[in-house]
Amino acid sequence: MIILQANELAHAFGADDLFEDVSVTLHAKERVGLVGPNGVGKTTLLLILAGLLEPNDGSVTRQADLTLGYLRQEAVLTFAGQDNTVHEEMLSVFADLRGHESRLRELEAQMEAGEMGEEVLAEYGRIQTLYEHGGGYDYQHDIKRVLQGLGFAQDEWETPLAHLSGGQKTRVLLGRLLLEKPDLLILDEPTNHLDTSAIEWLEKTLRTWEGTLIIVSHDRYFLDRVVNQVWAMGPLALKVYKGNYSTYVQQRELEWQHEETLFANEMARLEGELEFVRKNIAGGKTDIAKGKLKRLTRDIVLIEEVGLLGMQGKNWLQIGERVRTFTVNEAAQRLRELPTSTSRMPKLKIKLKPEQKGSRFVLRTKKLRIGYPDNALFDCDDLNLERLDCVALIGSNGSGKSTFLRTVLGEIPPLRGKIRLGDGLILGYFAQGHEQLDVNRRVLDEVLAHKPMSPEEARNYLGQYLFRGDDVFKQVGDLSGGERGRLALALLALDEANFLLLDEPTNHLDIPSQEALQAVLEQFDGTIVLVSHDRYLVDRLATQIWELRDDGDHGRLHAFDGTYQEFLATKEGGEAIIKTISSKVALPTKEKELPPVNLDWIEDVVDPLQFTTEDRRSRERRIRELAEQIEETEGWLEQLTFQLARAQGARKEELEHERTVAQTELDTLSAELDALMA
Numbered sequence: 248m249i250i251l252q253a254n255e256l257a258h259a260f261g262a263d264d265l266f267e268d269v270s271v272t273l274h275a276k277e278r279v280g281l282v283g284p285n286g287v288g289k290t291t292l293l294l295i296l297a298g299l300l301e302p303n304d305g306s307v308t309r310q311a312d313l314t315l316g317y318l319r320q321e322a323v324l325t326f327a328g329q330d331n332t333v334h335e336e337m338l339s340v341f342a343d344l345r346g347h348e349s350r351l352r353e354l355e356a357q358m359e360a361g362e363m364g365e366e367v368l369a370e371y372g373r374i375q376t377l378y379e380h381g382g383g384y385d386y387q388h389d390i391k392r393v394l395q396g397l398g399f400a401q402d403e404w405e406t407p408l409a410h411l412s413g414g415q416k417t418r419v420l421l422g423r424l425l426l427e428k429p430d431l432l433i434l435d436e437p438t439n440h441l442d443t444s445a446i447e448w449l450e451k452t453l454r455t456w457e458g459t460l461i462i463v464s465h466d467r468y469f470l471d472r473v474v475n476q477v478w479a480m481g482p483l484a485l486k487v488y489k490g491n492y493s494t495y496v497q498q499r500e501l502e503w504q505h506e507e508t509l510f511a512n513e514m515a516r517l518e519g520e521l522e523f524v525r526k527n528i529a530g531g532k533t534d535i536a537k538g539k540l541k542r543l544t545r546d547i548v549l550i551e552e553v554g555l556l557g558m559q560g561k562n563w564l565q566i567g568e569r570v571r572t573f574t575v576n577e578a579a580q581r582l583r584e585l586p587t588s589t590s591r592m593p594k595l596k597i598k599l600k601p602e603q604k605g606s607r608f609v610l611r612t613k614k615l616r617i618g619y620p621d622n623a624l625f626d627c628d629d630l631n632l633e634r635l636d637c638v639a640l641i642g643s644n645g646s647g648k649s650t651f652l653r654t655v656l657g658e659i660p661p662l663r664g665k666i667r668l669g670d671g672l673i674l675g676y677f678a679q680g681h682e683q684l685d686v687n688r689r690v691l692d693e694v695l696a697h698k699p700m701s702p703e704e705a706r707n708y709l710g711q712y713l714f715r716g717d718d719v720f721k722q723v724g725d726l727s728g729g730e731r732g733r734l735a736l737a738l739l740a741l742d743e744a745n746f747l748l749l750d751e752p753t754n755h756l757d758i759p760s761q762e763a764l765q766a767v768l769e770q771f772d773g774t775i776v777l778v779s780h781d782r783y784l785v786d787r788l789a790t791q792i793w794e795l796r797d798d799g800d801h802g803r804l805h806a807f808d809g810t811y812q813e814f815l816a817t818k819e820g821g822e823a824i825i826k827t828i829s830s831k832v833a834l835p836t837k838e839k840e841l842p843p844v845n846l847d848w849i850e851d852v853v854d855p856l857q858f859t860t861e862d863r864r865s866r867e868r869r870i871r872e873l874a875e876q877i878e879e880t881e882g883w884l885e886q887l888t889f890q891l892a893r894a895q896g897a898r899k900e901e902l903e904h905e906r907t908v909a910q911t912e913l914d915t916l917s918a919e920l921d922a923l924m925a
Contacts, residue, residue, distance in 0.1 A: 248275045250313055250431060250459060251296065256305035258291055265291055269305070269485045271478060273431075278453070278460040280470040280492060283480035285729055285757040289463050290320070292480065293433050296461065316429035318421055320436045325420050326408040333411075333419055334404040337390040340426045344386055347378040386426075393422045396448035398441065414440030425452065433461045438469055442643050443780060465758055467492050467783035492783075496762075510555055510587055517546060521578055528575060537572075544573045547581045596711035597736055597767040601745035606669035607634050609746060609774045610655065611879070615664035617651050618801070623662055624650060625795055625802035632791075634669075634745075637768075637775040639785040639811065642795025646802055648778045649679060652748045655776070668746075675744025679751040679778070681731045683738065686724035690714055690734060693723055698741045712737040728755030736764065745773035753781045786811045866923060873920045880913045 250273055257267035265288040273279065281289050294300035296307060297317045309315075319325070331339065338345065354371045382389070394404060397418045408416065417440050424432060438446045446469060453460060453473045464470055470477075470492040477488045477495035488495040520543050527536040548570050573581065610632040618624035624647035632638060640648050653659045655666060656676060676683070685693060694705045709719050712733045726734065732755045739747075753761045765784055768775065779785055785792075792807040792814040807814050887906045894902050 248310075249273070250275050250310040252308045253296060254306050254308075256292070256295060256302045256307070258288065258295065258300075258303050266480070266482075266485070267304070269480075271485065271487065273459060273461070275430075275459055276457070277476055278456070278474045279462065279476045279478055280474035280495075281461060281463045281478045281480060282470070282492075282495075282758055284759050287480050287482060289480055290435055293317070293435055293461065293463060297433050310430075313431060314427075314429040315431045316424040316427055316433065318417070318424055318432075318434045318437055320439065321413055321417060326416060329408055331408050332405045333394065333399060333408065334390070336408060336419055336423060337394065337426060340423055341382075341386045344378060344381050344383045347374050347381070348383060350374055351378060389426060393425050396445065396452065397422050398445040418445075421449075429458060431459045431461070432456070435463045436465065437462065438464060438466045438780075443641060443782070444643065446780070446782075465753075465756070465761065466781065467758065467761065468781070468786060471783065506555075507587070513550075513555055514582075514585070517543060517582055521575070521582060524575055524578070540575065540578065541572045543578055544570060547573070547578065547585065550585055551581070597740060597763060598711075599740055599747070599767050599771050599773075600743060601771075601773045602673060602743035603671055603745060605634060605671040605673070605745045605773070608669040609633055609636070609672065610669070611667045613665045615666060616662040617647055617654055617659075617804075618662050619650075619659070620662070623801050625804055627664070627804040628806040630793070630804075630806055632774060632776070634774055635772070636790050637777060637788045638791045638793050639789035640776060640778045640793045640795070640804075641785070642802070646795040646797075648795060649750055651804070652676070652750055652776065652778065655748060672746045673742065673744045675739050675742040675747045677735055677739050677747070677749045677752050679754065681735045684723050684731060684735060686722070688723050689719070690721050690723060690726070691719040693734065694737065694741070697738050709737060729757060729760070732756050733760065747771070747773065747775045747777075749775060750778045751780065752777075753779060753784060782811065870920065870923055873916055873923070877913065877916050877920065880909060880916060884909050884913065 251271075252273070253269065253271045256269040258265045269292065281292070283289055291300065295302050297315060298307070298309070299317065326336070329336075351371065351374055354367060354374070357367055358371070378384075395401075399418070399422075408419065411419065421434075421437055437449065441449065446466070450469060450472050453462075460473070462470065462474060472491070474491055475489070477490070477492060479486045479488060479495065479499065488498050490498070520539050524536045524540045524543065527533065528540070530536075610630065612627055612630040614629070615627040616623055616625070617627065640651060642648055650659060654661055655668075656674060685696075688696065690709065691702065691705055694700075694709060695702065700708070706719050709715075714730075714733070714737075718730075721730075723731070723734065732752070736752070752764060756764065761781065761784070765787055768784075768788055775788065777785065777788065789811050790808075792809070792811060794805045794807065794814075795802050796805060807817070809817075884906065887902055887909060891899060891902045891906065
């Protein structure tokens with residue numbers, strides 16, 4: 248059943264056309280994801296569909312009695328002038344039920360006083376039926392479920408709306424809409440102010456939603472799990488695709504490949520025609536060449552006016568007008584200038600190429616505690632990170648993920664324990680708030696200050712990150728969040744790092760830019776620690792999950808060796824199919840520090856006069872180093888043995904070779920220790 252239909256919508260702001268000729272049909276129970284680059288008009292289209300904005304052209308028809316709810320990106324002004332608390336705002340959704348509830352109590356009081364007439368009993372029965380069918384026995388539970396699901400602790404329920412932040416007000420509005428259950432729910436970036444647990448709760452809620460949904464979101468994983476149809480909005484058209492987000496990506500790629508093949512074949516045909524004209528325009532086939540040049544002229548003009556796809560199945564009389572036939576040189580020039588027919592949007596051309604590989608061992612920790620002198624945040628499982636690993640560091644907002652990255656960088660010392668970094672590492676850091684950017688510089692100057700190059704080289708480089716023309720002269724302080732993100736990525740690529748610490752790198756990026764970054768990170772020949780709420784990115788990249796959880800007085804970082812899907816399967820109650828890293832790497836895990844190695848036996852077996860004090864100290868230091876290296880190498884061997892039990896094919900051969908190397912290293916270290924003890 249059609250509940251909404253839009254025909255040939257167009258909208259502009261001043262002289263700038265935002266979109267035109269947009270037509271869509273929405274059926275009951277469809278769950279639509281509206282996607283497209285920033286600035287293409289997605290929010291404007293939602294406002295028009297919701298009846299909150301009149302289009303410049305076109306019309307929208309809605310089903311009679313259609314109830315509609317709309318969540319704006321920011322709801323700062325939504326509750327202006329209201330003095331409700333959070334809980335009172337949720338209760339206001341059920342004003343009719345609460346009225347029934349109040350009347351039932353009045354009637355019960357009358358009956359207790361002896362008024363048992365037919366009129367009283369009939370009214371009581373009628374209102375009780377309305378109350379029961381309207382969900383009167385469930386609404387308090389529904390309010391609790393929604394508020395807790397959206398991250399409101401019970402002690403926040405009595406907070407006045409006026410005291411809430413903009414993000415909290417947006418969550419309150421979302422909660423109210425979910426309780427109202429409109430026929431059509433339109434959500435503009437509903438996950439913006441939610442942590443991961445709240446997003447997962449919202450996903451489950453919307454997947455069983457009985458009404459119809461239209462959702463704009465940059466969260467690809469969220470779209471993948473919720474929607475069953477995608478509206479892809481571009482500068483030229485809006486296309487409809489059946490299926491979730493991943494299905495849309497596959498269909499879109501096939502379309503692009505078809506368009507590119509069609510364009511390449513047509514260009515080859517036109518260039519062949521032009522070559523024939525060149526050879527024969529002044530020869531014995533002049534008339535044929537002139538005829539071909541006339542047709543070539545018309546084809547070029549048609550492609551310029553309606554595009555290659557637009558002219559398919561149509562002839563000149565249906566589309567074109569009479570035009571002057573080009574000269575041969577004009578035809579060649581216009582042919583060279585034809586725009587490619589693909590619908591691909593311009594995207595970031597990120598190049599993350601490490602200057603050097605670095606060592607196999609990247610990071611190891613022992614008994615690590617992260618935080619500040621007056622505020623311990625969390626303890627860590629003993630961690631082991633090797634080259635080509637990608638770790639997703641996940642946890643609630645404020646749990647200390649950014650602090651962990653800064654500790655690895657050496658900016659904040661650990662409260663306890665050790666962090667060891669491998670040799671030959673070049674660290675690259677992407678800060679969530681882009682603090683590394685100087686807001687007083689121009690975009691061009693920021694690049695020139697980061698790495699010596701000519702202004703022309705810097706402008707060409709910035710073009711790969713979609714800073715074109717006068718964009719390079721903008722003040723960094725005047726850039727949007729997405730533009731700052733692209734500039735920060737441009738500077739990161741200049742570092743040529745082999746160990747990336749990325750703190751929310753996809754924040755503010757539109758979906759095409761997220762896809763470009765994902766493609767580059769998938770091919771990155773180095774190691775990554777990724778803090779991100781972008782679960783689609785985490786799902787595609789992560790080989791380990793480090794989860795921050797609240798375990799008593801302060802949190803703990805739990806290390807899980809496996810993909811995001813394996814992590815979720817274990818978390819949701821399945822058996823732990825993958826052991827945590829700390830259980831398979833032979834590093835100390837007890838809270839009590841290990842006692843120092845006892846070296847008193849040296850004096851019993853070695854003549855003390857043989858060595859000077861400095862010799863003895865050097866010898867003791869080396870023995871301690873060897874003992875630690877042997878311990879770590881044994882842990883490495885245990886880890887390889889564990890991985891070999893699961894590996895197959897080429898990966899198994901690679902691990903067997905690595906185990907041979909590890910065993911050789913262990914034998915060498917043991918021999919050196921034996922020699923020192925002899």
